Amino acid sequence: MRRHLLPVLVSCALALLAGPGVRPAGAVSPHTDLAAQRAGFARALEAAESRPLAEFSAAARDYAQHPLAPYLDYTALRRQLDRASARTVKTFLDAHPDLPVSATLRDQALRALAQREDWAGFRSLYAGSADAELRCADLLSRRDATPDTAWLDAGLALWLSGRSQPARCDAVFEVVRQRGLLTEARTLERIALAATEHNLGLMRHLARGLPAAQAKRANAQADYLAGPTAALASGWPDDAASRRIALLGVTRVAKADPDAAEALFAALQGRFSFDAAQRGEALNQIALWSAASYLPDSARRFAAVPAEAWDARLHEWRFREALARGDDRAALAAIAMMPSAQRAEPRWRYFEARLRERAGDTAARAILDALSAEPSYYGFLAAERIGAPYALCPREASLEAxxxxxxxxxxxxxxxxxxxxxxxxxxxxxxxxxxxxxxxxxxxxxxxxxxxxxxxxxxxxxxxxxxxxxxxYYRLRFPLPFERQIRREARAHGLDPSWVVALIRAESAWAPDARSHANARGLMQLLPSTARMEATRRGQRYPGDAELFDPKENLSLGIAHLATMLERHGGLPFLATAAYNAGPSPVARWLAQRPVADVDLWIETIPYRETREYVARILAFATVYDWRLEGRAVPIAQRALGQRPAAAERHPFACPTTLPGSSS
Known part of the structure; x- marks a missing residue:
C-alpha cells in the first residue's frame, strides 16, 4: 500500500508551491521574525528529511510563506526521486529556476529517471549537461532504430576520451560500434588519449578490439608507461606514435628520478628521431625535476635546455637551484634571464634586491623602496630591510548603511x-x-x-x-573569532597568538566544517590520527573524529599540535610552520640538504610549492593579525626565529601616499 501512496504524498507536499494565496519564495513580510520561527522550521526540515511525508506535509503548511519553504519541498522530493514523476520534479524546477539546489535536483532526478528507463520523463527534464553519464543517458532517451548522424557524432565524441566513461555509456558505444564508426584509426586515437591520461587499463581494454599486431603494440606501450625502460621500447618503429609514447615515459620518470630519465632519454635518442620540440620538452623536464630535487647535475642540465624550451617554471627553479648552492651571481643571472613580466613579480623583485644588497650594489635600495609600498609578504620584508613602515591602507565597511x-x-x-x-x-x-x-x-x-x-x-x-x-578591507578578510580561547590556549603553550590565528586563516579561512581531500578537519585542519596522537601525548581524552569540526575541540588539539611542532623544531616558527603543512620528515630532509643561513632565502628553496607559499603566507598573515591585535607587528625576520620584541620595538604600519595594487 505504501508503494502507491508515496507519489501522492509527494504531490501533496508540492501542492504548497502552487496553492492559492501563496507568495513566491523569498517574498517575506518585512515584519516576519525569522529568528522566532527558526526552531520550528528546523523541526519541519528534519521531518522533511526523515519523517513520514504525511507528517512533513502537516508541518510544512505552517511555513508556506517562509523564505526557505522551497528547501522543505526540495528535501522531501529528494527522498522520493526513485519514484517521483518527471512532472512532479518539473513543477518544482519551474517554480524555483534560480534556487541553487535546483540544478542538483535536476541532475539527481535525471539519474533516477535514467535508472528506471523513463526516457520520456528524462527528455522532459534534460537541459544539457557536461556530465558524461547524463549525456549518454540523453542519447539513450533519443535512440531509435536508425540513429541520425548528429546522434552518432555525439556518441563518438563521448567515446573519444582518454578517460574511462560511465557504464551508462556502454549501450551508446555499442550502437556507434555497430554502425562501423569505431574504426582501427579511431581506436588508436583513443589509445593515444588514454596514454596522455596514464589510463593504462583503458589502453589495454581498447587493444582487445584491434588486430593482433596493433593490439600487441598497444599493450607494449602500456607496459612501457607502467615502468619506462629503453629495452621495452627497443622493438618499436620510429614513427610519430612511438616517439610520443616514448617521450611520455621520459617526462613521467623525470618527476621521480631525473638521473634515470636522462639515461632513458639518451638511450631513446639512439632509437627515435625526436624533433626539436620533443627534445626540448624532455630536457626541460629533466632539468626542472633535477633542480626541484637539488641534484648536483642541475646546472649542467639547465645549460642543455634550448632557449625555445624554457618556461616560467624552469626560470624560477634555475634561481632556486643557484640560491640553494650559494651562488648569488648565478641566482641574479637567473632572474635577469626571466621574461620581463615574470621578473616584475614582487617575489623576483625582492630577491633581486636582496642579492644585490648582499653584493653591495646600491641599486638594491630603489627596488626595495618601491616594493615596500606593497602590502604583501615581499613588501613587508622590503620594508623591514630599509626601515620603512609596513604599508597598509585599511578600509572599513560600515554596518550603519x-x-x-x-x-x-x-x-x-x-x-x-x-x-x-x-x-x-x-x-x-x-x-x-x-x-x-x-x-x-x-x-x-x-x-x-x-x-x-x-x-x-x-x-x-x-x-x-x-x-x-x-x-x-582587512578586518573583514582577517576576522578574529574565538579570540578568547585562542589567546588562552596560545598563552598556555607559549605561542604567539598572531601566528596561531594566521595559521588558522591559512588552513581553513575560519570555516569550522572545512575538510580536505586527505580528511584533515576543522579550523586547524587536523587529521584524526594526528589529533588522536596529540591527545594521547597531552594526556587528554580524544573526543572522536566527528568532534574535530567543533571549534573548541579543534583549537585545543590544533594549538597543542602546533606547540609540539615548535618544540620539535628548536622553537623556530618558520620550521614549525613548514612541518605543520608538510610533516616533520620532509623538513628534516631539507635541513640536512640545506642548513639555514638566511631564513627568507631558505624558505624560497623549499621544494614543495604548497609548503613554500604556505610558510610565506602565514608570516604575512601574522603581520596583518598583529596590526589587528596590537597595532604594531613583530618583524617577520624576528617572528620566523621565535623572537617577540617588546611593543615599543615592534614594526609600525603606515598608509603610503601612493599605494600600488594590494596583494596580501
Missing amino acids: PALRRSLEARPGFVRAMELFALGRIGWARREWDALKSSLSPDERRVAVALADAAGWHDRGPFTLNAGDDLA
Whole structure:
C-alpha cells in the first residue's frame, strides 16, 4: 500500500508551491521574525528529511510563506526521486529556476529517471549537461532504430576520451560500434588519449578490439608507461606514435628520478628521431625535476635546455637551484634571464634586491623602496630591510548603511543564505551566497560580508573579498573569532597568538566544517590520527573524529599540535610552520640538504610549492593579525626565529601616499 501512496504524498507536499494565496519564495513580510520561527522550521526540515511525508506535509503548511519553504519541498522530493514523476520534479524546477539546489535536483532526478528507463520523463527534464553519464543517458532517451548522424557524432565524441566513461555509456558505444564508426584509426586515437591520461587499463581494454599486431603494440606501450625502460621500447618503429609514447615515459620518470630519465632519454635518442620540440620538452623536464630535487647535475642540465624550451617554471627553479648552492651571481643571472613580466613579480623583485644588497650594489635600495609600498609578504620584508613602515591602507565597511542593508534584505538569495547559515545548513548557505555575490555591487558585497561576520559566519570575508579594492578591507578578510580561547590556549603553550590565528586563516579561512581531500578537519585542519596522537601525548581524552569540526575541540588539539611542532623544531616558527603543512620528515630532509643561513632565502628553496607559499603566507598573515591585535607587528625576520620584541620595538604600519595594487 505504501508503494502507491508515496507519489501522492509527494504531490501533496508540492501542492504548497502552487496553492492559492501563496507568495513566491523569498517574498517575506518585512515584519516576519525569522529568528522566532527558526526552531520550528528546523523541526519541519528534519521531518522533511526523515519523517513520514504525511507528517512533513502537516508541518510544512505552517511555513508556506517562509523564505526557505522551497528547501522543505526540495528535501522531501529528494527522498522520493526513485519514484517521483518527471512532472512532479518539473513543477518544482519551474517554480524555483534560480534556487541553487535546483540544478542538483535536476541532475539527481535525471539519474533516477535514467535508472528506471523513463526516457520520456528524462527528455522532459534534460537541459544539457557536461556530465558524461547524463549525456549518454540523453542519447539513450533519443535512440531509435536508425540513429541520425548528429546522434552518432555525439556518441563518438563521448567515446573519444582518454578517460574511462560511465557504464551508462556502454549501450551508446555499442550502437556507434555497430554502425562501423569505431574504426582501427579511431581506436588508436583513443589509445593515444588514454596514454596522455596514464589510463593504462583503458589502453589495454581498447587493444582487445584491434588486430593482433596493433593490439600487441598497444599493450607494449602500456607496459612501457607502467615502468619506462629503453629495452621495452627497443622493438618499436620510429614513427610519430612511438616517439610520443616514448617521450611520455621520459617526462613521467623525470618527476621521480631525473638521473634515470636522462639515461632513458639518451638511450631513446639512439632509437627515435625526436624533433626539436620533443627534445626540448624532455630536457626541460629533466632539468626542472633535477633542480626541484637539488641534484648536483642541475646546472649542467639547465645549460642543455634550448632557449625555445624554457618556461616560467624552469626560470624560477634555475634561481632556486643557484640560491640553494650559494651562488648569488648565478641566482641574479637567473632572474635577469626571466621574461620581463615574470621578473616584475614582487617575489623576483625582492630577491633581486636582496642579492644585490648582499653584493653591495646600491641599486638594491630603489627596488626595495618601491616594493615596500606593497602590502604583501615581499613588501613587508622590503620594508623591514630599509626601515620603512609596513604599508597598509585599511578600509572599513560600515554596518550603519541603511540603504545598503535594505537593498540586501530585499534580495531573496541573501535572506536565504543568512537564514540557512543560522540553521546550520552551511552547504546550502554557501551555495546561495555564491549564486548571489556576482550580482552585488562592491558596496553591497562588503556590507553583506560585514553582516555575515557579525552573525558569526566568519569565512565569508576570506572567500568573498579577494580581488581589487576588496583586498583593503582587512578586518573583514582577517576576522578574529574565538579570540578568547585562542589567546588562552596560545598563552598556555607559549605561542604567539598572531601566528596561531594566521595559521588558522591559512588552513581553513575560519570555516569550522572545512575538510580536505586527505580528511584533515576543522579550523586547524587536523587529521584524526594526528589529533588522536596529540591527545594521547597531552594526556587528554580524544573526543572522536566527528568532534574535530567543533571549534573548541579543534583549537585545543590544533594549538597543542602546533606547540609540539615548535618544540620539535628548536622553537623556530618558520620550521614549525613548514612541518605543520608538510610533516616533520620532509623538513628534516631539507635541513640536512640545506642548513639555514638566511631564513627568507631558505624558505624560497623549499621544494614543495604548497609548503613554500604556505610558510610565506602565514608570516604575512601574522603581520596583518598583529596590526589587528596590537597595532604594531613583530618583524617577520624576528617572528620566523621565535623572537617577540617588546611593543615599543615592534614594526609600525603606515598608509603610503601612493599605494600600488594590494596583494596580501
